Amino acid sequence: xxxxxxxxxxxxxxxxxxxxxxxxxxxxxxxxxxxxxxxxxxxxxxxxxxxxxxxxxxxxxxxxxxxxxxxxxxxxxxxxxxxxxxxxxxxxxxxxxxxxxxxxxxxxxxxxxxxxxxxxxxxxxxxxxxxxxxxxxxxxxxxxxxxxxxxxxxxxxxxxxxxxxxxxxxxxxxxxxxxxxxxxxxxxxxxxxxxxxxxxxxxxxxxxxxxxxxxxxxxxxxxxxxxxxxxxxxxxxxxxxxxxxxxxxxxxxxxxxxxxxxxxxxxxxxxxxxxxxxxxxxxxxxxxxxxxxxxxxxxxxxxxxxxxxxxxxxxxxxxxxxxxxxxxxxxxxxxxxxxxxxxxxxxxxxxxxxxxxxxxxxxxxxxxxxxxxxxxxxxx
Amino acid sequence: xxxxxxxxxxxxxxxxxxxxxxxxxxxxxxxxxxxxxxxxxxxxxxxxxxxxxxxxxxxxxxxxxxxxxxxxxxxxxxxxxxxxxxxxxxxxxxxxxxxxxxxxxxxxxxxxxxxxxxxxxxxxxxxxxxxxxxxxxxxxxxxxxxxxxxxxxxxxxxxxxxxxxxxxxxxxxxxxxxxxxxxxxxxxxxxxxxxxxxxxxxxxxxxxxxxxxxxxxxxxxxxxxxxxxxxxxxxxxxxxxxxxxxxxxxxxxxxxxxxxxxxxxxxxxxxxxxxxxxxxxxxxxxxxxxxxxxxxxxxxxxxxxxxxxxxxxxxxxxxxxxxxxxxxxxxxxxxxxxxxxxxxxxxxxxxxxxxxxxxxxxxxxxxxxxxxxxxxxxxxxxxxxxxxxxxxxxxxxxxxxxxxxxxxxxxxxxxxxxxxxxxxxxxxxxxxxxxxxx
Numbered sequence: 090x091x092x093x094x095x096x097x098x099x100x101x102x103x104x105x106x107x108x109x110x111x112x113x114x115x116x117x118x119x120x121x122x123x124x125x126x127x128x129x130x131x132x133x134x135x136x137x138x139x140x141x142x143x144x145x146x147x148x149x150x151x152x153x154x155x156x157x158x159x160x161x162x163x164x165x166x167x168x169x170x171x172x173x174x175x176x177x178x179x180x181x182x183x184x185x186x187x188x189x190x191x192x193x194x195x196x197x198x199x200x201x202x203x204x205x206x207x208x209x210x211x212x213x214x215x216x217x218x219x220x221x222x223x224x225x226x227x228x229x230x231x232x233x234x235x236x237x238x239x240x241x242x243x244x245x246x247x248x249x250x251x252x253x254x255x256x257x258x259x260x261x262x263x264x265x266x267x268x269x270x271x272x273x274x275x276x277x278x279x280x281x282x283x284x285x286x287x288x289x290x291x292x293x294x295x296x297x298x299x300x301x302x303x304x305x306x307x308x309x310x311x312x313x314x315x316x317x318x319x320x321x322x323x324x325x326x327x328x329x330x331x332x333x334x335x336x337x338x339x340x341x342x343x344x345x346x347x348x349x350x351x352x353x354x355x356x357x358x359x360x361x362x363x364x365x366x367x368x369x370x371x372x373x374x375x376x377x378x379x380x381x382x383x384x385x386x387x388x389x390x391x392x393x394x395x396x397x398x399x400x401x402x403x404x405x406x407x408x409x410x411x412x413x414x415x416x417x418x419x420x421x422x423x424x425x426x427x428x429x430x431x432x433x434x435x436x437x438x439x440x441x442x443x444x445x446x447x448x449x450x451x452x453x454x455x456x457x458x459x460x461x462x463x464x465x466x467x468x469x
Numbered sequence: 470x471x472x473x474x475x476x477x478x479x480x481x482x483x484x485x486x487x488x489x490x491x492x493x494x495x496x497x498x499x500x501x502x503x504x505x506x507x508x509x510x511x512x513x514x515x516x517x518x519x520x521x522x523x524x525x526x527x528x529x530x531x532x533x534x535x536x537x538x539x540x541x542x543x544x545x546x547x548x549x550x551x552x553x554x555x556x557x558x559x560x561x562x563x564x565x566x567x568x569x570x571x572x573x574x575x576x577x578x579x580x581x582x583x584x585x586x587x588x589x590x591x592x593x594x595x596x597x598x599x600x601x602x603x604x605x606x607x608x609x610x611x612x613x614x615x616x617x618x619x620x621x622x623x624x625x626x627x628x629x630x631x632x633x634x635x636x637x638x639x640x641x642x643x644x645x646x647x648x649x650x651x652x653x654x655x656x657x658x659x660x661x662x663x664x665x666x667x668x669x670x671x672x673x674x675x676x677x678x679x680x681x682x683x684x685x686x687x688x689x690x691x692x693x694x695x696x697x698x699x700x701x702x703x704x705x706x707x708x709x710x711x712x713x714x715x716x717x718x719x720x721x722x723x724x725x726x727x728x729x730x731x732x733x734x735x736x737x738x739x740x741x742x743x744x745x746x747x748x749x750x751x752x753x754x755x756x757x758x759x760x761x762x763x764x765x766x767x768x769x770x771x772x773x774x775x776x777x778x779x780x781x782x783x784x785x786x787x788x789x790x791x792x793x794x795x796x797x798x799x800x801x802x803x804x805x806x807x808x809x810x811x812x813x814x815x816x817x818x819x820x821x822x823x824x825x826x827x828x829x830x831x832x833x834x835x836x837x838x839x840x841x842x843x844x845x846x847x848x849x850x851x852x853x854x855x856x857x858x859x860x861x862x863x864x865x866x867x868x869x870x871x872x873x874x875x876x877x878x879x880x881x882x883x884x885x886x887x888x889x890x891x892x893x894x895x896x897x898x899x900x901x902x903x904x905x906x907x
Contacts, residue, residue, distance in 0.1 A: 174745050177814065200715035200751040201682060201743055229681065232717070268603035270666050272680035410892055440879055440899065441892050446604065446666040447655035448878035 129267055129319065130455040131359040135326045136294050136343075143331025151321040153295035153328050154183045154260075157302040158221060160332055162191050165219050168306070170196045172206060172223025172260075180225060181262060181321050207233035207259070211241050211311075214254035219306060227263035227315055228275045241311040242286030255309035260302070262318035263291070264356055265407055265453055269318075270446040276355075276408040278315055282385045282417065288312040288337055289384040291355040294324045297382065300335030308337060317355040340388035342395070346377035349463055350395045350402045352418060354381045357405050357454065364459040371460075374467050384414055389421065396422045400431035401466045405454045410438045432469035437462045546573045548841035552776045557768035559759045559795075564767055565783035569775050576834075576843040579621065579774050581852050583613040583831050586637040588860040589646050590804075593636060593653055593667075597808045601868060602653045606667045609637040611803040614830035615738055616641055618777025619706060622785060626696070626703035630676035630689040632710060633668040634738075634802075642675035646863035656870035662904045663873050664881070683709065683716025686735065690722040693733035693793075704732045704788045706781075712743020714757050723761050726793040734784045735761065737797045738771065744806040745815040758797035771800030772828045775837075801828070873904065880904045 138145055148156070162168045170184060170191075176198045178185040188196040199206050203224055210222035224230045230237075237259065245253035265274045281289045288310050292298035298316060305312035343358065344365055351361040358380045365376035377395055381387055396402050402422055404415035419434040437454040445452050548571045556564040590608040597606050609616065612634070620641040623629070631638055639649050644660050652659025653667050660670050661678075670678040676692060679685040689707025696703035709719060714737055726733050737757040741748050748755045758766030765787075769780040780796055787794050801824045805812030812821070838844040879891050880902035891899040 177745060198746055198750060200746075201712040202715050202717060204717055205715075231681075232683075268605075270604045270668065272668070273605065442879050442882050445664065445878055446669075447663050447872060448875065451875050451878050 129323065130265075130450065130453050131356055132363050133294075133320070133323050133325075134343075134359050134362045135324070136296050138296050138327055138329050142329045142333040144329070145327040146330050147325060148295055148328050149322050150292070150295045150298050150316070150324045151181050151183045153299040153326075154302055154316065155185055155187070156328075156330070157299040157306075158184060158187060159190070161219070161221065161303060161306045162187065162195060164332075165306075167218040168195065168221065169213060169218060170221045170223070171199050171210075173199060173201060173225045175223055179223065181318060183260075183316075183321075184223070203229050203232040204236055207236035208240070210257055210259065211236060211244070211254045214241075214257035214311070215244065215252050217256070219256040220254075220258070221306065222257070222259050224259060224261040226273055226318075227261040227277050228272045230259075230261055230277060233259075234280070237281070237287070237311075237313070238284045242284045244286075244311075246286060253309070254311050256306075257311040258302070258305045259311075259313045261313070261315055262321070263315040264317040264319060265444070265449060266319040267449065269444070270449075271444050273318075274407075274444045274449070276315070276406065278354075278384045279408055279412060279414045281313055282414055284385075286311070287385060289315070290337060290382060291315045291317065291384060292320075292382070293317075293355060293358045293380050294320065295326045295328045297335055297341075297380075299328060300333055301337070301382070303332065304334035304337050307334065312337075315355070319356055335382070338383045338386045338388060340382050340391040341380045342377065342391065343380055344376065344378040346375040346399065348375045348399055348401065349466060350377045350379060350392075350399045351459070351463070352379045352381055352392065352402065352404045353406065354384065355407075357407060360454070360456050360459060361405060364456050364463060367456065367460055368463050372464055372467065374463060376463065381418075387418075389425075392418065393422065393425050396426045396434075397429040400429055401469070402430075402434045403437060403459065403462050403466060404434065405437040405459050405462075407439050407453060409441050410436065411441050413438050432466045435462050435466050546843055547571065548576075548843055550775060550837065550841065552770075552779065553773060554770040554776065556776075556780060557756075557758065559756075559761075559766035559768075560763070561765045561767065561794075565779040567779070569779050571775060571837075571841070571843065573843045575621070576838045577848075577852065579617050580831070580834055580838060580844070580849065581856060582617045582620070582641060583774065583834065584853060584856045585646065585860065586613045586616065586640060587831060588856050589636055589640060589649055589863075592646075592650060592860050592864050594804075594808065596650070596654060596864065596867065602667070603655075604666050604668075605633070606653065606808045607634040607806065608802070608804045608808065609634050611824075611830070612738060612740060612771065612800045613637060614774040614834070615736075615771045615777055615798045615800050618774040619736070619781045621774075621778045622782040623706070624703075624785075625674075626701045627706065627785065628674040628676060628692050628696070628703060629706040629708065630679070630685045630692060631708035632679055632682050632685055632713060634710075635670055635678050636667070638675060639670035639672060639678070642672040644670065644672050646860050647866050650860075650863045650867035651870055654867045654870075655872055656867060657873055658866065658870050662877070664877070664904065682713035683718050685709065686713070686716075686719045686722045689735075690726050690731055690733055693726070693731040693788075694729065697730075697732055702732075702789060704734060704785045706734050706736055708736045708738055710743060711737065711739040711741065711748045711755075711757060712746070712751060714739075714760065715743075715752055720760075723764055723793075723795075727761075727764055730792045732788045733793045734781070734788050735764070735793065735795045737795065738800055739797055740800050740802045742802070742806070742815065745810070747815065756797070758795050761793075761795040764793055764795055766795035766797065768797045768799065771798030772830045772833065774830060774834055876900065876902060877904050 175184040176188045206222050210220040213220040241254050263276050278289055281287055290301045292301050305314055353361045361378050365378050368374040368376050404418050406413050406415055415436040422434050437459050439452050550569055550571055552567045555567055558564045590610045596602045616637040636649050648660045655663040668680050686707045686709050689705045693705040739757055743751050758768045767780050770776045784796055803821055879899045881904055890897040891901050893899045
């Protein structure tokens with residue numbers, strides 16, 4: 090027992106040194122490398138469409154989201170789309186051409202007032218119309234936090250079902266983009282996961298983004314879609330042009346494996362897929378990669394089945410460590426699968442600091458840190 | 470060490486000025502004037518090699534030295550200028566002076582400061598296009614008269630807070646061009662040691678540099694309350710834009726300021742566009758100086774540095790003695806919202822060119838100086854060259870200086886932890902540090 094404990098500590102220290110050395114190496118590489126090297130920390134892994142809903146068309150994520158909103162506005166005459174600068178197409182071009190097609194009465198700009206946008210959207214939804222509100226960056230959602238948490242999430246509950254803002258969907262671009270610094274890179278999903286009454290989803294690519302957005306719009310509960318902004322252009326897939334929805338509350342197993350379960354969402358999924366390849370090549374470890382997709386409600390069955398199968402789980406997310414959504418996963422997995430776990434659940438996340446400006450490459454849970462975690466958990 | 474050097478050299482200049490009769494020796498006076506007018510009257514910062522591991526940066530405090538001190542001696546030439554456009558008043562019977570005086574020294578100073586800001590923004594633009602500056606960069610080009618005019622009458626006890634278009638303000642509040650540009654490129658000699666970037670620059674009595682628009686106005690109200698509490702007579706200038714003028718917290722601040730009679734001036738820098746949305750499409754009432762309701766307001770031509778100066782002087786005195794008020798500075802930005810916005814998808818190039826031609830702040834002031842005989846063409850060109858050299862040197866440093874070490878990623882999260890370490894993946898082993906000495 091004592092020897093085992095000593096062994097663990099040494100390995101931990103060794104792996105800490107490994108990570109620091111890796112970081113140092115990366116720092117040295119970055120110092121001499123051209124700025125392009127630091128642009129993205131992930132490689133995109135496209136998903137192949139499985140549904141037969143219409144022809145496939147190559148598009149990136151903002152085009153897929155555009156198409157989803159086009160369909161929503163077309164099918165539902167009461168649907169409204171509004172937010173800051175959505176009229177001319179939006180800062181990420183998600184609402185291109187929608188104002189021309191559906192008119193200024195249905196697609197319109199709001200002034201700079203997130204709390205007003207959220208409150209207004211909740212009112213619209215309560216009255217029965219479909220509201221698609223855009224918050225320009227997830228970092229700006231905090232003035233609206235009171236409205237979303239105190240009004241939207243609790244309306245059905247406190248009115249005994251008489252009123253609800255189920256036709257409310259809020260879209261916000263989230264996540265690191267390489268140069269966003271403190272206020273254009275945050276991932277606030279954990280704050281909203283703590284609020285019963287809401288649904289929170291994060292797509293990993295165009296096919297998923299279109300399906301989830303359509304599902305959220307049709308879902309009779311207030312939903313928030315956090316779209317990873319770095320994937321708007323980087324993620325290109327063959328997307329079905331028809332109408333389809335992805336199931337909310339269902340995680341996707343992107344790769345089957347027997348040794349370690351890797352769980353992530355959004356951009357991190359692609360980092361984990363690369364880590365799975367590297368683990369197979371360098372460590373001969375077979376990783377199962379799960380995209381959680383839905384933060385609230387999250388797919389307990391898929392995750393626990395996988396955890397029971399492999400016995401080792403690594404959760405990775407960009408948000409800070411303390412009280413990030415990984416903590417909820419870790420707590421639940423150890424509660425339900427304790428005897429089948431071979432090692433404690435490991436979380437690879439951003440540090441407990443504000444999202445940094447120049448230090449972003451060291452902050453993000455990139456493939457080096459995730460691989461180190463896989464190595465550590467396998468050797469536990 | 471920095472503070473003593475700064476004070477000593479400025480005091481030396483003042484003493485020399487007092488001893489030597491300026492009317493007799495124009496050349497010597499001009500040479501001595503350089504003691505005052507480099508880097509917006511502050512001494513040049515130390516070269517990076519002189520900075521030691523405590524990361525002292527380009528911030529130089531010249532506390533207690535008002536920009537105008539020592540210059541009353543120069544009575545060479547004072548012009549009486551009638552302002553081109555008057556003021557519009559809300560709930561005020563009389564407003565600021567429309568007949569202002571301008572001394573030669575002041576003319577040099579304002580011209581130099583505006584030119585320096587213009588050059589710094591141009592340098593930031595170039596660095597951004599070369600990808601030496603990453604992230605978001607919001608330029609102040611075109612709005613220089615607002616900052617220079619307000620700074621001209623700020624006293625040492627006054628403070629200012631703004632949103633993110635602050636490179637000009639950072640420069641005027643005591644940072645050198647190097648402190649600003651090195652912060653943009655994320656280097657050690659930047660004012661926040663590279664941790665903040667373009668949007669988060671700070672200096673003594675300059676509270677930034679804030680990302681979330683509208684939030685800084687409530688902070689400004691708090692700063693004003695602190696000044697009132699400390700009874701130092703200080704006034705806070707809380708700046709916000711036409712876009713942020715529609716945020717709820719701005720109106721909450723108006724209400725609190727009026728209730729508690731805070732010494733605050735709310736300044737709306739109305740450049741007519743909130744990112745891509747023109748003011749008429751975002752606001753039901755575009756007369757932003759009236760939106761304080763019971764708070765008095767003044768509309769000012771923000772492209773005229775003397776008008777801004779006159780209005781701010783009036784406003785500071787008003788805020789100290791009669792309560793809070795609003796200023797609306799009608800100005801224009803030539804660039805886009807930030808450097809990732811070309812600025813032409815929501816307005817025509819002709820409009821920008823027209824404004825540049827007719828109301829450019831620097832050109833207007835230049836012509837004014839020439840017309841009133843305060844400066845000659847050669848003297849102005851001399852200043853241009855000086856400013857150019859200063860900014861070029863700053864760019865050199867900004868390119869070549871080193872970055873903060875990775876350990877400073879987890880510095881400055883708290884004042885001090887009960888446990889000195891922050892949590893990392895493997896346990897509590899990230900050593901929390903401070904990047905500046907307390």
